[in-house]
Amino acid sequence: MAQFLFITDLDNTLVGDDAAMKQLNAKLLHHRDTYGTQIVYSTGRSRTSYEALYQEKGLIPPDAVVNGVGTALYIGEQEKPHTPWSERLQEGWDRDRIQAITAHFSDLTPQPASEQNPFKISFFLSPEIAPTLVPELERQLKAAGFTVTIIYSGSLDLDILPIQANKGLAMSYLQELWQVPSNTTVACGDSGNDRAFFERQDERGIIVGNAMQELLEWHHANPSPHRYLAQASYAAGILEGLNHFGLI
Ligand code: GLC
Ligand code: MG
Numbered sequence: 517m518a519q520f521l522f523i524t525d526l527d528n529t530l531v532g533d534d535a536a537m538k539q540l541n542a543k544l545l546h547h548r549d550t551y552g553t554q555i556v557y558s559t560g561r562s563r564t565s566y567e568a569l570y571q572e573k574g575l576i577p578p579d580a581v582v583n584g585v586g587t588a589l590y591i592g593e594q595e596k597p598h599t600p601w602s603e604r605l606q607e608g609w610d611r612d613r614i615q616a617i618t619a620h621f622s623d624l625t626p627q628p629a630s631e632q633n634p635f636k637i638s639f640f641l642s643p644e645i646a647p648t649l650v651p652e653l654e655r656q657l658k659a660a661g662f663t664v665t666i667i668y669s670g671s672l673d674l675d676i677l678p679i680q681a682n683k684g685l686a687m688s689y690l691q692e693l694w695q696v697p698s699n700t701t702v703a704c705g706d707s708g709n710d711r712a713f714f715e716r717q718d719e720r721g722i723i724v725g726n727a728m729q730e731l732l733e734w735h736h737a738n739p740s741p742h743r744y745l746a747q748a749s750y751a752a753g754i755l756e757g758l759n760h761f762g763l764i
Contacts, residue, residue, distance in 0.1 A: 517547070517550075517551060517763075518551055518700070519551040519552045519553050519696075519700070520547075520551075520553050520554075520696075520700045520701065520702060520763055521553070521554045521556065521691065521694065521696040521700065521701040521702070522544060522547075522553060522554065522556065522702055522704075523556040523557075523687050523690070523701065523702070523703045523704070523713070524557060524558065524704040524705070524754065525557075525558060525559060525683075525704060525705040525707070525709075525713075526557055526559040526561065526566070526569060526575075527559065527560075527561070527569075527706075528706045528707065528724070528726060528750065529705050529706045529710070529724050529754070530557070530575075530704070530750070530751055530754065531751075532726065532749065532750030532751070533749060533750040533751055533752060534573070536750055536751035536752035536755065537573070537750070537751040539751070539752075539755065540751040540752075540754055540755050541575075541576050541751075543755070543758075543764050544576065545576055547764060548579075554579040554580070554690075554694060554696070555576065555578045555579050556578055556579060556580045556581070556582065556687075557575070557578045557580075557581045557582070558581075558582035558586070558683045558686060558687065558703075558713075559581070559582070559585075560585045560673070560709050561583060561584070561631075562583060562584055562630055562631050562633065563583050563584075563588065563590070564630060565630065565631070566583055579591075579592065580592065580690060582683065582686040583633075584631075584633050584636045585636065585667060585677060585682065585683060585709050586677065586682045586683050586684075586685060586686040586712070587605065587633055587634075587635035587636040587677055587678070587681045588601075588602070588633060588635070589601040589602075589686055589689070589690075601686070601689060602634075602635070604680050604689075605635045605677075605678040605680050605681050606678070607678065607679070607680060608662065608663060608664075608678065608679055609635065609662075609664070609679075610662070611634060611635075611637065613660065613662070614657065614662055614664065614676060615637055617653075617656050617657055617660055617662075618637065618639070618653065618676065620656065621649060621652075621653060623641060623642070623645045623649055624639040624640075624641055624649070624653075624674065625639055625640040625641070626638075626639055626640075627640060627673070635677060635678050635681055636675060636676070636677055636681075637676040637677075638674065638675050639673075639674045639676075640672055640673065640674070641668065641672070641673075641674040642672075643671040643672075646668050646671075646674070650666060650668060654666055657676075663679050664676055664677060664678060665677040665678065665679055665681055665682050667682065667708060667709050667711075667712075668730070669708035669709040669728075669730070670708065670728060670730075671728070671729075671730065673709075675709065682709075682712035683703075683705075683709060683710060683712045683713050684703075684712030684713050684714075684715055684716055687701065687703060687713060687716075687719070688716070697718075698716065698717065698718035698719050699718045699719070699720070701718075701719045701720065702719065702720040702721070702722060702757070702758065702763060703719055703720070703721055703722070704721075704722040704723075704724065704753075704754050704757065705721075705722075705723065705724070705727075705731065706723065706724050706727040706728060706731065707727065707728045707730065707731055708728065708730045708731060710723075710731060711731060714734075714738075714740070714743055715738075717742075719742065720742055720743075720744070720757075720761045720763070721742060721743035721744065722743075722744050722746060722753065722754055722756075722760075723735055723743065723745045723753075724746050724748070724749055724750055724753030724757075725745070725746045725747050725748050725749045725753045726749035726750060726753070727745070732745075744756075744757045744760045744761065746760075
Protein backbone atom coordinates (compact mmCIF):
# COMPACT_ATOMS: atom_id res chain seq x y z
CA MET A 517 0.00 0.00 0.00
CA ALA A 518 1.23 3.47 -0.78
CA GLN A 519 0.12 7.08 -0.98
CA PHE A 520 -2.20 8.16 -3.78
CA LEU A 521 -4.23 11.19 -4.76
CA PHE A 522 -7.92 10.48 -4.36
CA ILE A 523 -10.23 12.89 -6.14
CA THR A 524 -13.96 12.45 -6.21
CA ASP A 525 -17.15 14.10 -7.35
CA LEU A 526 -19.72 14.46 -4.55
CA ASP A 527 -23.36 14.29 -5.67
CA ASN A 528 -24.28 10.78 -6.77
CA THR A 529 -20.67 9.63 -6.52
CA LEU A 530 -19.26 9.90 -2.97
CA VAL A 531 -22.67 10.97 -1.68
CA GLY A 532 -25.76 8.84 -2.27
CA ASP A 533 -25.45 5.88 0.11
CA ASP A 534 -24.70 7.02 3.66
CA ALA A 535 -23.72 3.60 5.01
CA ALA A 536 -21.30 2.89 2.15
CA MET A 537 -19.83 6.38 2.47
CA LYS A 538 -19.15 5.80 6.14
CA GLN A 539 -17.24 2.63 5.32
CA LEU A 540 -15.26 4.28 2.56
CA ASN A 541 -14.48 7.33 4.70
CA ALA A 542 -13.02 5.15 7.46
CA LYS A 543 -10.69 3.52 4.93
CA LEU A 544 -9.69 6.84 3.38
CA LEU A 545 -8.95 8.40 6.76
CA HIS A 546 -6.83 5.43 7.70
CA HIS A 547 -4.98 5.67 4.39
CA ARG A 548 -4.36 9.36 4.83
CA ASP A 549 -3.03 8.85 8.38
CA THR A 550 -0.82 5.94 7.40
CA TYR A 551 0.45 6.85 3.92
CA GLY A 552 -0.31 10.55 3.44
CA THR A 553 -2.95 9.93 0.78
CA GLN A 554 -4.59 13.20 -0.29
CA ILE A 555 -8.37 13.51 -0.40
CA VAL A 556 -9.91 16.03 -2.81
CA TYR A 557 -13.55 16.83 -3.57
CA SER A 558 -14.34 18.15 -7.02
CA THR A 559 -17.91 19.29 -7.44
CA GLY A 560 -20.12 21.42 -9.64
CA ARG A 561 -21.53 23.00 -6.50
CA SER A 562 -20.73 26.54 -5.44
CA ARG A 563 -18.74 27.00 -2.27
CA THR A 564 -21.87 27.77 -0.24
CA SER A 565 -23.80 24.84 -1.56
CA TYR A 566 -20.77 22.58 -0.99
CA GLU A 567 -20.47 23.76 2.61
CA ALA A 568 -24.11 22.91 3.24
CA LEU A 569 -23.56 19.37 1.93
CA TYR A 570 -20.35 19.03 3.94
CA GLN A 571 -22.26 19.77 7.15
CA GLU A 572 -25.34 17.78 6.26
CA LYS A 573 -23.41 14.61 5.37
CA GLY A 574 -20.54 14.99 7.84
CA LEU A 575 -17.96 14.64 5.08
CA ILE A 576 -14.36 14.10 6.15
CA PRO A 577 -12.17 17.21 5.94
CA PRO A 578 -10.52 17.23 2.51
CA ASP A 579 -7.00 18.37 1.56
CA ALA A 580 -8.50 20.52 -1.19
CA VAL A 581 -11.86 21.26 -2.80
CA VAL A 582 -12.55 22.18 -6.40
CA ASN A 583 -15.84 24.06 -6.69
CA GLY A 584 -17.94 25.14 -9.66
CA VAL A 585 -16.67 22.48 -12.13
CA GLY A 586 -13.02 23.51 -11.84
CA THR A 587 -13.59 27.26 -11.51
CA ALA A 588 -12.46 27.71 -7.89
CA LEU A 589 -9.82 25.81 -5.98
CA TYR A 590 -9.61 25.84 -2.19
CA ILE A 591 -6.54 24.30 -0.62
CA GLY A 592 -6.53 23.01 2.93
CA GLU A 593 -8.34 25.27 5.34
CA GLN A 594 -7.91 28.39 3.22
CA GLU A 595 -11.04 30.50 2.97
CA LYS A 596 -10.15 32.25 -0.28
CA PRO A 597 -9.77 30.58 -3.66
CA HIS A 598 -6.19 29.71 -4.61
CA THR A 599 -5.01 32.75 -6.58
CA PRO A 600 -2.61 31.10 -9.07
CA TRP A 601 -5.47 28.92 -10.26
CA SER A 602 -7.91 31.83 -10.60
CA GLU A 603 -5.29 33.79 -12.55
CA ARG A 604 -4.97 30.99 -15.09
CA LEU A 605 -8.69 31.09 -15.75
CA GLN A 606 -8.66 34.73 -16.80
CA GLU A 607 -6.98 33.93 -20.09
CA GLY A 608 -9.39 34.46 -22.98
CA TRP A 609 -12.34 34.98 -20.63
CA ASP A 610 -14.63 37.98 -20.63
CA ARG A 611 -17.68 37.10 -18.56
CA ASP A 612 -19.84 40.06 -19.60
CA ARG A 613 -19.27 39.65 -23.31
CA ILE A 614 -19.78 35.90 -23.17
CA GLN A 615 -22.97 36.32 -21.18
CA ALA A 616 -24.22 38.88 -23.72
CA ILE A 617 -23.89 36.24 -26.47
CA THR A 618 -25.81 33.67 -24.45
CA ALA A 619 -28.72 36.14 -24.37
CA HIS A 620 -29.36 35.28 -28.05
CA PHE A 621 -30.64 31.88 -26.90
CA SER A 622 -34.06 32.05 -25.33
CA ASP A 623 -34.00 28.33 -24.47
CA LEU A 624 -31.22 28.90 -21.97
CA THR A 625 -32.69 29.43 -18.50
CA PRO A 626 -30.16 30.95 -16.09
CA GLN A 627 -29.41 28.94 -12.96
CA PRO A 628 -29.80 30.80 -9.64
CA ALA A 629 -27.29 33.57 -8.90
CA SER A 630 -25.76 31.40 -6.16
CA GLU A 631 -24.46 28.97 -8.82
CA GLN A 632 -22.83 31.66 -10.98
CA ASN A 633 -19.30 32.83 -10.27
CA PRO A 634 -16.71 35.03 -12.00
CA PHE A 635 -15.56 32.04 -14.10
CA LYS A 636 -18.82 30.13 -14.50
CA ILE A 637 -22.01 30.97 -16.36
CA SER A 638 -24.60 28.25 -15.83
CA PHE A 639 -28.00 27.53 -17.32
CA PHE A 640 -30.70 24.89 -17.38
CA LEU A 641 -31.30 23.44 -20.83
CA SER A 642 -33.61 20.66 -21.93
CA PRO A 643 -32.01 17.55 -23.45
CA GLU A 644 -34.20 17.84 -26.58
CA ILE A 645 -32.74 21.22 -27.45
CA ALA A 646 -29.16 20.74 -26.26
CA PRO A 647 -27.83 18.85 -29.33
CA THR A 648 -28.70 21.73 -31.67
CA LEU A 649 -28.24 24.66 -29.33
CA VAL A 650 -24.79 23.78 -27.98
CA PRO A 651 -22.97 23.72 -31.38
CA GLU A 652 -24.65 26.98 -32.42
CA LEU A 653 -23.68 28.62 -29.12
CA GLU A 654 -20.14 27.39 -29.61
CA ARG A 655 -20.13 28.77 -33.16
CA GLN A 656 -21.33 32.20 -32.08
CA LEU A 657 -18.82 32.37 -29.24
CA LYS A 658 -16.00 31.37 -31.58
CA ALA A 659 -17.05 33.97 -34.14
CA ALA A 660 -16.78 36.58 -31.37
CA GLY A 661 -13.28 35.30 -30.54
CA PHE A 662 -14.07 33.16 -27.49
CA THR A 663 -12.88 29.62 -27.10
CA VAL A 664 -14.48 28.34 -23.92
CA THR A 665 -15.35 25.07 -22.21
CA ILE A 666 -19.00 24.09 -22.60
CA ILE A 667 -20.23 21.16 -20.52
CA TYR A 668 -23.69 19.64 -20.58
CA SER A 669 -24.41 17.46 -17.53
CA GLY A 670 -27.19 15.54 -15.94
CA SER A 671 -29.42 16.11 -19.01
CA LEU A 672 -30.13 19.47 -17.44
CA ASP A 673 -27.16 21.72 -16.68
CA LEU A 674 -25.13 23.75 -19.16
CA ASP A 675 -21.92 25.29 -17.86
CA ILE A 676 -19.85 27.81 -19.78
CA LEU A 677 -16.35 28.01 -18.33
CA PRO A 678 -12.94 29.39 -19.28
CA ILE A 679 -10.98 27.17 -21.65
CA GLN A 680 -8.58 26.33 -18.80
CA ALA A 681 -11.34 25.21 -16.44
CA ASN A 682 -12.72 21.75 -15.99
CA LYS A 683 -12.40 19.00 -13.41
CA GLY A 684 -9.55 17.30 -15.26
CA LEU A 685 -7.39 20.41 -15.58
CA ALA A 686 -7.88 21.25 -11.91
CA MET A 687 -6.81 17.69 -11.08
CA SER A 688 -3.64 18.10 -13.20
CA TYR A 689 -2.89 21.35 -11.43
CA LEU A 690 -3.02 19.62 -8.03
CA GLN A 691 -0.80 16.80 -9.31
CA GLU A 692 1.81 19.38 -10.27
CA LEU A 693 1.43 21.34 -7.07
CA TRP A 694 1.78 18.27 -4.86
CA GLN A 695 4.13 16.36 -7.15
CA VAL A 696 1.84 13.35 -7.48
CA PRO A 697 2.28 11.26 -10.63
CA SER A 698 -0.80 10.66 -12.75
CA ASN A 699 -0.58 6.89 -12.33
CA THR A 700 -1.06 7.23 -8.58
CA THR A 701 -4.07 9.48 -9.00
CA VAL A 702 -7.58 8.07 -8.93
CA ALA A 703 -10.65 10.08 -9.94
CA CYS A 704 -14.29 9.08 -9.42
CA GLY A 705 -17.46 10.37 -11.03
CA ASP A 706 -20.95 9.74 -12.37
CA SER A 707 -21.95 12.44 -14.88
CA GLY A 708 -20.98 14.63 -17.83
CA ASN A 709 -18.93 17.14 -15.91
CA ASP A 710 -16.75 14.27 -14.61
CA ARG A 711 -15.72 13.22 -18.10
CA ALA A 712 -12.73 15.57 -17.99
CA PHE A 713 -11.31 13.42 -15.18
CA PHE A 714 -11.22 10.46 -17.52
CA GLU A 715 -10.05 12.04 -20.77
CA ARG A 716 -6.46 12.17 -19.62
CA GLN A 717 -4.10 9.23 -19.97
CA ASP A 718 -2.66 7.60 -16.91
CA GLU A 719 -5.02 8.42 -14.09
CA ARG A 720 -7.03 5.59 -12.67
CA GLY A 721 -10.69 6.33 -13.22
CA ILE A 722 -13.69 4.93 -11.38
CA ILE A 723 -17.19 5.34 -12.79
CA VAL A 724 -19.79 4.40 -10.21
CA GLY A 725 -22.47 1.88 -11.15
CA ASN A 726 -25.26 4.48 -11.01
CA ALA A 727 -23.54 6.73 -13.59
CA MET A 728 -25.63 8.73 -16.03
CA GLN A 729 -26.14 7.63 -19.61
CA GLU A 730 -24.17 10.61 -20.95
CA LEU A 731 -21.01 9.38 -19.18
CA LEU A 732 -21.60 5.67 -19.84
CA GLU A 733 -21.97 6.26 -23.58
CA TRP A 734 -18.67 8.12 -23.68
CA HIS A 735 -16.99 5.45 -21.53
CA HIS A 736 -18.07 2.65 -23.86
CA ALA A 737 -16.99 4.62 -26.94
CA ASN A 738 -13.56 5.42 -25.42
CA PRO A 739 -12.41 2.33 -23.55
CA SER A 740 -9.29 2.48 -21.40
CA PRO A 741 -7.63 -0.18 -19.23
CA HIS A 742 -7.15 2.54 -16.61
CA ARG A 743 -10.86 3.18 -16.21
CA TYR A 744 -13.11 0.92 -14.18
CA LEU A 745 -16.89 0.84 -14.37
CA ALA A 746 -18.12 -0.39 -10.99
CA GLN A 747 -21.08 -2.69 -10.47
CA ALA A 748 -21.95 -1.06 -7.17
CA SER A 749 -23.39 2.44 -6.84
CA TYR A 750 -22.11 5.57 -5.08
CA ALA A 751 -19.41 5.07 -2.40
CA ALA A 752 -19.69 1.28 -2.66
CA GLY A 753 -18.73 1.63 -6.33
CA ILE A 754 -15.73 3.75 -5.35
CA LEU A 755 -14.62 1.13 -2.84
CA GLU A 756 -15.01 -1.57 -5.48
CA GLY A 757 -12.84 0.47 -7.87
CA LEU A 758 -10.14 1.18 -5.29
CA ASN A 759 -9.93 -2.55 -4.62
CA HIS A 760 -9.84 -3.29 -8.34
CA PHE A 761 -6.80 -1.02 -8.75
CA GLY A 762 -5.17 -2.46 -5.63
CA LEU A 763 -5.03 0.96 -4.03
CA ILE A 764 -6.57 0.05 -0.67
C1 GLC B 1 -23.95 21.51 -9.96
C2 GLC B 1 -23.93 23.03 -9.97
C3 GLC B 1 -24.50 23.58 -11.27
C4 GLC B 1 -23.83 22.91 -12.45
C5 GLC B 1 -23.95 21.41 -12.34
C6 GLC B 1 -23.27 20.66 -13.47
O1 GLC B 1 -25.25 21.06 -9.87
O2 GLC B 1 -24.68 23.53 -8.89
O3 GLC B 1 -24.30 24.96 -11.34
O4 GLC B 1 -24.41 23.35 -13.65
O5 GLC B 1 -23.35 20.99 -11.13
O6 GLC B 1 -21.93 20.96 -13.59
MG1 MG C 1 -22.21 13.86 -9.66
